[in-house]
Amino acid sequence: MEKQQQILAAALKLFVEFGFHGTPTSKIAEMASVANGTLFHHYKTKNDLVVALYNSVKEDLAKSLSAIIHGSDFITPKFKNIFVHTLYWALNNREKFYYIRQFESSPHIVKISAETIKEQATVHTSLFEEGIRKKLLQPHPLELIYTLFNSQVFGIFQYLTSAEFTPEEEKKIINEGYEMIWEMLRYK
Amino acid sequence: MEKQQQILAAALKLFVEFGFHGTPTSKIAEMASVANGTLFHHYKTKNDLVVALYNSVKEDLAKSLSAIIHGSDFITPKFKNIFVHTLYWALNNREKFYYIRQFESSPHIVKISAETIKEQATVHTSLFEEGIRKKLLQPHPLELIYTLFNSQVFGIFQYLTSAEFTPEEEKKIINEGYEMIWEMLRYK
Amino acid sequence: MEKQQQILAAALKLFVEFGFHGTPTSKIAEMASVANGTLFHHYKTKNDLVVALYNSVKEDLAKSLSAIIHGSDFITPKFKNIFVHTLYWALNNREKFYYIRQFESSPHIVKISAETIKEQATVHTSLFEEGIRKKLLQPHPLELIYTLFNSQVFGIFQYLTSAEFTPEEEKKIINEGYEMIWEMLRYK
Amino acid sequence: MEKQQQILAAALKLFVEFGFHGTPTSKIAEMASVANGTLFHHYKTKNDLVVALYNSVKEDLAKSLSAIIHGSDFITPKFKNIFVHTLYWALNNREKFYYIRQFESSPHIVKISAETIKEQATVHTSLFEEGIRKKLLQPHPLELIYTLFNSQVFGIFQYLTSAEFTPEEEKKIINEGYEMIWEMLRYK
């Protein structure tokens, strides 16, 4: 299990830098200080590793989010929390966040079942659904809101990582980003 | 030149379906009805082809956009035009648009010089710059606006291609998408 | 190690017959009864193999020579021994000896560091140096003597392999070759 | 014919630097400022070019030698002339001389018929034959003398090109080399 973590960590770093194909399993094993064959004891194929890494990263993010979402909270602060926190998590886990996008924009994504995708989105969609019900959000299809929300989170992240910003600037950008997206989605 | 086009067309179709890695050059040559070596006669390496295809597709889009942007127009309709037209172009050239995103989300993107990227964005940024000057858009950094604008385009595209929609529904979604981004960016 | 030897042996035979270029790695692997990839497991590139084979052959010869050179001997018999023995070794290892010449007359030779070359020559040069000190050899530069000595060896070898000779004839030619080079280099 | 010379010159330079295999015909054509296909109008195959270059170079040397050998001369100065002049020619045509050795030490040599080889050697062998008849040279087989003579010429050349020498030093080395080889072969 020690080794599993080393393998995942090495794979993350290398996949992000060189891409899935640009990263031979031998290099992953090497960086993980593990023999070539060992990798295949933990993941039957390289593909399995790619997918396992994606799921592991998504789980990381989900855990981090659920830790700051409190059932009793009102919708509006939850909505802001989820946006802001995702971005801070992304900034502190750039490689992981980058990996998510890389994976989701690649043909690998088809290996994740529709069910799993829906499941991973429930934190967001149930929130949006509640928001619509309570007339805080515009009554768009949940999937549309989800897609646009994500797109904009990635957009802000991309902007934040496109240059060097001080923590204060980062905070300001994230807050402004939130205001904009809120403006875009809120019930009028 | 005939052959070059055939190669690019084949590469587009295959890269989108199977990814860069999942597409051997031999398959590209075969689909282009061209000998294997011919591909390397026109593009020194497979990588060169990947990049050339990206630039070719971006140029396509740019040409299509500049054809509908008229210098005399007011800003606001231009702004809407560019959003709406990009999405219609994307719907009519799904593979090309998908390829842009695939490429930009991959490590290949670093092979495009910062200068080229800036150049390819001028149609948009000069419009945004004018919008800010005329107090129609919020005075955010141009790059930020560009990123958010693109995120919205990609988000809507993703939603539109996630299911089957009638032309009327498509039109409605695109318009709503536009209203949202306009709400998000307009000067208040 | 078993396999390494098989690969070297196959490479030797094929390089000598068909040249470096005329020998595909696949043929080497095949003759060595080894998978194609195995060759590259042991030698990172074909070039590495070419160089490794050269060093291995030179080492063979060096070992064979040092086995017949006895520290206590006088110079003159040592000098003769080294000449005669090299030629007998060459006759018994024609491919190896031929490979040395083929390699040294090709652009590959630049891949052997000057240091390595000097090192491989020490058996000879230290002998020549002693010979000069004891006024048995003319005081020419060591490198010159070394070159002429080798030229004579290669010349005799070439003559011996240009036609069929009986062992007695071989012996006579080798001895005459020795007398000539001795006449050429000895102190007068 | 202009072009033929350009092609030969380019081939010489490139073959010597990169070897036969290391030199693609396209590079030869490029360096000769000639289209790729043109090369094949003059030489049916690359191999033909390799051989033609060898013959051309050998002819060059032969012409140069025959120009300084005068039928009326005595043997001894002829013998010296041929040795000394070959080395000066070699120093002034290093690439050509190097090419001769590279070619003759490679499997390409078998493409030169025994007859041609014998023919190219007549200048030397007839001289040696006369020398033996007149009891100026030891009565060794002509081929042996020829081989050793050549070996030593190459040896001296190799030594001369292994470091930087002034013209005076060169002259001294060549003269000493001559004395040695004369000592080796002369009738005693």
Add this chain to the structure above:
DNA sequence: TATGAATGAGGTTTCATTCAT
């Protein structure tokens, strides 16, 4: 579980050669 030598299918690329212009 861990290792790493061995495998061999398959990928990218090279290059001598052809041929229509």
Add this chain to the structure above:
DNA sequence: AATGAATGAAACCTCATTCAT
């Protein structure tokens, strides 16, 4: 004679995967 785009066989090499230890 000259050109250079096109060809496609074949070369080198990579790499995911296996398996005996």
